Amino acid sequence: MGQIETKKYTPKDFKSDQEIRWCAGCGDTAILNSVQKAMAQLGHNKEDYAVISGIGCSSRFPYYMNTYGFHGIHGRAGALASGVKIANPKLSVWQITGDGDAMAIGGNHFIHEIRRNIDVNLLLFNNEIYGLTKGQYSPTSKVGQVTKTSPYGNIDNPFNPGELVIGSQGKFFARGVDILLNLNIDIFKLADAHKGTSVVEILQNCVIYNDGSFAHLTGKEFREDRLITLEHGKPMVFGADKNKGLKLKGFDLEVVTIGENGNTIDDIIVHDAKNPDPSLHLKLINMQYPKYPVALGVIRDVDAPSYNDLMDESIKETVAKSKFKCLDDILYSGNTWEVK
Amino acid sequence: MGQIETKKYTPKDFKSDQEIRWCAGCGDTAILNSVQKAMAQLGHNKEDYAVISGIGCSSRFPYYMNTYGFHGIHGRAGALASGVKIANPKLSVWQITGDGDAMAIGGNHFIHEIRRNIDVNLLLFNNEIYGLTKGQYSPTSKVGQVTKTSPYGNIDNPFNPGELVIGSQGKFFARGVDILLNLNIDIFKLADAHKGTSVVEILQNCVIYNDGSFAHLTGKEFREDRLITLEHGKPMVFGADKNKGLKLKGFDLEVVTIGENGNTIDDIIVHDAKNPDPSLHLKLINMQYPKYPVALGVIRDVDAPSYNDLMDESIKETVAKSKFKCLDDILYSGNTWEVK
Amino acid sequence: MDKKPIIELDEVVIKFSGDSGDGMQLTGTQFSNTSALIGNDVSTFPDYPAEIRAPQGTVGGVSGFQLNFGHKEIYTPGDYADVLVAMNPAALRANLQWVKPGGTIIVDTDSFTDKNIKKAGCEESDPLKSSKFGDFNIIEAPITSLTKESLKDSGLDNKSIVRSKNMFALGIVYWIFTRPLEYTEQFFEHKFKKKPQILEANKLVLRAGYNYANTIEAMPSYRVNPAKIQKGTYRNINGNTATAWGFLAAAEKANMPLFIGSYPITPATEILQELESRKDMGVKAFQAEDEIAGIVSAIGASFAGNMAITTTSGPGLALKTEAIGLAVIAELPLVIVNVQRGGPSTGLPTKTEQSDLLQAVVGRNGEAPVPVIAASTPSNCYNYAFEASKIALEHMTPVILLTDGFLANGTQPWNIVDSKQLPEIKPRFFKGEGEYMPYARDPETFVREWAYPGMKGAEHRIGGLEKMDLTGNVSYVPVNHEVMTNKREEKIDRIVNVIPQQKVEGDADADTLVIGWGGTYGHLLTAVQELREEGHKVALSHFNYIRPLPGNTEDIFKKYKKRLVCEINLGQFAKYLRMIYPQYEYKQFNKVQGLPFTVTELKKNILKLINE
Amino acid sequence: MDKKPIIELDEVVIKFSGDSGDGMQLTGTQFSNTSALIGNDVSTFPDYPAEIRAPQGTVGGVSGFQLNFGHKEIYTPGDYADVLVAMNPAALRANLQWVKPGGTIIVDTDSFTDKNIKKAGCEESDPLKSSKFGDFNIIEAPITSLTKESLKDSGLDNKSIVRSKNMFALGIVYWIFTRPLEYTEQFFEHKFKKKPQILEANKLVLRAGYNYANTIEAMPSYRVNPAKIQKGTYRNINGNTATAWGFLAAAEKANMPLFIGSYPITPATEILQELESRKDMGVKAFQAEDEIAGIVSAIGASFAGNMAITTTSGPGLALKTEAIGLAVIAELPLVIVNVQRGGPSTGLPTKTEQSDLLQAVVGRNGEAPVPVIAASTPSNCYNYAFEASKIALEHMTPVILLTDGFLANGTQPWNIVDSKQLPEIKPRFFKGEGEYMPYARDPETFVREWAYPGMKGAEHRIGGLEKMDLTGNVSYVPVNHEVMTNKREEKIDRIVNVIPQQKVEGDADADTLVIGWGGTYGHLLTAVQELREEGHKVALSHFNYIRPLPGNTEDIFKKYKKRLVCEINLGQFAKYLRMIYPQYEYKQFNKVQGLPFTVTELKKNILKLINE
């Protein structure tokens, strides 16, 4: 994790000399900016960052970062990042992946990385489309969506990334939006602080093949009423007037207005991102507009040992106990005999 | 789906002429018996069954069934079964897979098959070990478990299969036990009736490499107290004396004794397998002994369109609307010209 | 309009080039469609960057569309352009080296701002004035401002107006080559049916460009007369569409449902896309979660009695390798299409290459023989997709069909091959008589019978473990493994009996035989023909059937003294030929630049060998 | 005990066979360990069914352990057995054909019940009385009942008692070959430390068998004197353990952490298992979710500066194909071990084969050159694992190491090669001086420099897209692609400069050269030696370096008139040689039965060619 002292970096230190090749207006560029800003504020040495990706528009990300970077093969970002982190746990590993890269071809590595809780910050750029291959539906595309491979409307029921994270026993899940830089930076800091797989889904607009997929949520005019930003320890309120909130009704969630029907701020659930039980987090993750606001921010942030730490400990322990100090000890151990 | 009339089959009709090659006492044999019994009672024609598997001890299953069968390659049972069902939706497709086959190498097909809700009965033989390769830990092995590849104890946090099913938006999940034939048969009938991916996890004892993994739950002496069999519409009671039950306490589950502390049968939750919201199902799936009894039976059984039906409908619709009746219509459509 | 003298030409190469956002692909397609419709033979080569939108104004962001059309038969999109349209300095810089001496260059002078010139990385501050231009006929047109001018009353916003400047350029070129505007106008009418404002604007700008060219003097007008090509009904087609349609044809002929299980990958995706669209013909198109699920679902569909295919490109073929082995041992029909692209790894994903040949032929674990077929023109992808399906279905085997990025995106007028012109396909289905023996074989072809779920009384189990001869039960008997291994090999070898004899084009009495395979056909044929026209003796034998090779291959090879194998790789077919016919010497000419051959370089290298 | 005359022998083959549950692997291992410890040379071949527990009593369920030990150097486990131990009728039936005429057969008569005889599928009702037995020296011992008898007071349950009958059989064989019991007794003491009852029982039964053999007359006693082998410290080792240790050695010599990312698969799993155990040496062993994650995590570890390997068998290598291409273009060190087994597809997973050669050499998309090395004895898996690592680390390239099921499970006494005897390994790390250019190369070897995360000032990006020469930035420049393709190829070709010259064993002046590669070495060498002893002129050139081939290969080939390539496949190395040296003719002898060659069949086929 580098030195304790905070390095004095500026976002510019994290910009590489390569020209950015995303379409003008692509959400990826905004996310790049927020990552560079966040990194300038975190405490790691620049040479300790490893930015790892698969293949997709989003996966070009490492080329624009002036850190160590590896643009892998399609779907394998999770396995690549896992190898990097296990090999050198001191590194700050950032995995950049798309909805196709992580959840189509890369689905297996995604769920296993999460279940193992490998200490990686996993940024999932969800644009609900395959961008790089020019617009086929992805495993997060909406039912009915018309794309290059669903000319008659998509019939493939989509994943909800956060839900799959819960199913994989994810310990950290957050949701950001490409254009909400400050929110993203806050999330990245918590993701960095979390030891384990920190999955951050970022709603990302693909201006070319799926423009406006999230516009009904993120439009400035109504954003406050359709999105709720959760913060650990804070009540779940939202709305332009901060007067709406979420309340438990039996086993269900209900949107109420504070000050109406006798609802006070005390009726509003206080967000507990640290609760190991995933069922309320699952409900929050699954909230859909218009019935509910869509949840942003860190929804789940539960402490649990990471695979890489357990591996390290286990190695330290067995090495300490071992009678073998070098290979020769092994070679000459057990049944050997001499021919003279 | 074959004819409506019920065929008069006996379990023997489903036994092939191949000698069973599982170890004596292997749970797989008991499951084989329950499947053959169930099939004899279901309404399909024998030739309409397709039994599809991957690779593993459990995946040898098709050889012992006198139906159409395909023993595939490791991890690909889900993709193979998906292809069979989409190609011919009239078939009754049974997928046989192990914890390694479905959740290690086959994890991606597993989650996608479930999210698509392909109409397959998916029997997951969970013995928490790789049997066929002689005893390495699997993605469901317990933390600390000593196996051939975890000589110092497993550090790999396991999946809970049902939880991953929920994360993949599974609409049907049940849990059986190899030796509980009647329970399994009941489950298989409901799985068969369910249109969509019916995932049945079967706790299966590997006598050679992981003997007794479930013995603390399934031992005759205490089985009734440590397991609860859920039935849709019935209260969640269990115990040798049928006097224990599950009650909601805020957002949590609690085990109570009926007749004690003022708890009556009316306090006990009535199981609603049909509730689309997965959060209570998730809690039930995640119940672990000793805090809770482990849930068996059909935990979730929610109606939703299957991919194969949607595909069929979509094809019918577009074919009906199409101006193309044969390829020649396409070849000569649009911009063509004649050279004379 | 037709006052000017018109010069008749045999063949013309045009390259439209501009920024990725400038609509050059559309412009090129319109020109080639119009040319084809008025009876020219045409060959096209779209060439675009790997990025969706590469940085504007840079050389890396240039998108090009080259086409060759003519009065005679056209086999390649041409090496060098007679006419270059350059919509900005970067396009000019990237393509100048590809313009014939004396060629015409049309530039949008409005785009030659200092900023753009710098972005393009030009050495000189005014590249249009550069001495390099001595040899060319430059048409400096203020295309952007004229477009704006002609649409000033259209009510459209500036962005939309500027976006239609490609039509101004097209109008100029239409006029130069005396093309009618009507086909493109019809296209607008269809495409912008719901946007009448845009429709009118496009028509207006196209005509403005046309009239502009007519108006300014010093501009020759050419006519390329219709080609003398075979009678028939034609349409323009690219390789990917042709491939998709070939499968539709095969399914129809075999009277079977068509199943495709695929995962998108450049440059193969369009095959999947076309077949997704053909749901309207009952196609079951399954966009899988990855390549493995693509092929395995197809194997499942084949087991269930569908005609099954899977489509991909290099890295995807690598992922499908294990499953191909399953289809081999299960002896189930399946066609695997591999649209080759630049490797290794992700390599040059939008560029063409022939470097997956050995992977296709021998790149599998175990002894896993698979027929390999390669298409050689955009339109014959149709025929070879059909052929691959026929072999798969009639011989119970997976078949690999190789095409490449050049064929996939290239277009060509195609003399439609309709159902009447195609042979029957007769899979060897179990008839339901007697006991079904899954691995009993036809004594001639070694092909087993096919029974699938739903057929009463033929219940059986198959799988990836070695199986007993005849019964198909799992068998570990050592000698049986050898028997089965040999039978699987022999089954594929015997396909030689049903494939056509290899042909030679050119001089039977030449010393030098040029050998090629797959997508290089047009270039090789043109090179050989031109050399022959220039008085050299030379012949070409171009392969479509790779494994097995046609039965007369050796007869052909032995007739020639010198053999030159030309490939877009480091020599994989040459290696393969040495494996099979080591008794002959094979010289090589190889190129690995992500680009097709040029006829020029081919001629140079062939000539060198002729003269050796 | 030593009253009887003792006959001295040079070499003996013993096969222990019984039901999968009968403990034959353990029995065989004990016998070979004891023999090795007293100074014999030994070669073993365990052979067991694919099922965990195949059906009891059937031929399919027979588990065998063959070993060859001797006074001279032993290269193979032997073709035919001098002594067969058959614990039941099925074992007898399965192995009778493999006993030498005049050989000794020890049977447990208690197991020859009607039921067992039927299960074994014997034709005659009393196979022990069969005329087939004329030639053999049969020892009919009531092993089960004598075992029971000797343990009747042990207090053990019947199941445990019967389970130890293998030790009775071992005792008999120990007596026949005058072996000491102490090593096996020590083994019991270690293994059953916590089960004193079992410990005593095993000792008792072993001795009972030994005494029984001593007691009954008519039984010769043999001595096989220690072999005259090289000085040194020895241990028994099998190929998989040797492979794992070779990597430990390399990591130690390179002074780097060792990372293995693998997924279990027969017969490669033991390498992973051994390295999981070597966590006590700091090994990072990652059991991945599948083969792809196995190799890709290893590539990640390599990027991060570890020495990384991945291990698998045929179908797993197929799955790793795409990722190997990534390591090729990224130019990162990585060793991929492929323990070959019977294919295609799942094939014969527990049997041996050499049929992944072409997949290893050319089975990748794009031009993706990779060095390929093959081990040839169980113990030299150690050396070649070390060599593969050295080449990978010093040449910045993935390397494929081929072994096979026969080597993996076979054992051999090994003259320990410790750290003093191994060369240094010096990866070309970036020294931190000057600007880091990821794709600048050593002018001699074409190897780039290695900088990894954590190194200050060398931050850079790599990936699967084609990269610009020197800088490594993404590049679509056509000519650069050709430059890089050629450099990658040339880099691998130049490894020829660091690998040893190819050797020839046997007669330099022979006409006939036998050619082999990988795991068949012992059999080929024995065959050639025996032929030479019988007066024939013949030589053997056995290959460990496949790509590149050693520099003097051609010189060797051209010296011989006739070349016979012997392989356990349909002729893949022969095809490969034709690809590289098409000027020579290669005859083939191939076998595809999931079994190693026999020396007998090799001699027959070599002799045929000699006499041609």
Ligand SMILES: Cc1ncc(C[n+]2csc(CCOP(=O)(O)OP(=O)(O)O)c2C)c(N)n1
């Ligand atoms: C093995 C392999 N299969 C397929 C592809 C083609 N491919 C590249 S990116 C991509 C999907 C991109 O979608 P996503 O991950 O959502 O990224 P985005 O472009 O939307 O950011 C596909 C299918 C490939 N490069 N490699």
Ligand SMILES: Cc1ncc(C[n+]2csc(CCOP(=O)(O)OP(=O)(O)O)c2C)c(N)n1
């Ligand atoms: C591609 C591939 N990788 C690995 C293997 C080896 N392998 C066969 S079965 C198996 C795991 C079996 O575990 P599981 O699926 O739980 O089945 P079980 O034997 O426990 O019933 C493995 C790793 C294989 N056959 N193919």
Ligand code: SF4
């Ligand atoms: S195609 Fe979409 S995701 Fe890709 S760069 Fe363009 S806008 Fe971004």
Ligand code: SF4
């Ligand atoms: S190894 Fe285990 S799972 Fe496999 S057959 Fe034996 S008991 Fe069953």
Ligand SMILES: [Mg+2]
């Ligand atoms: Mg996407």
Ligand SMILES: [Mg+2]
């Ligand atoms: Mg298992």
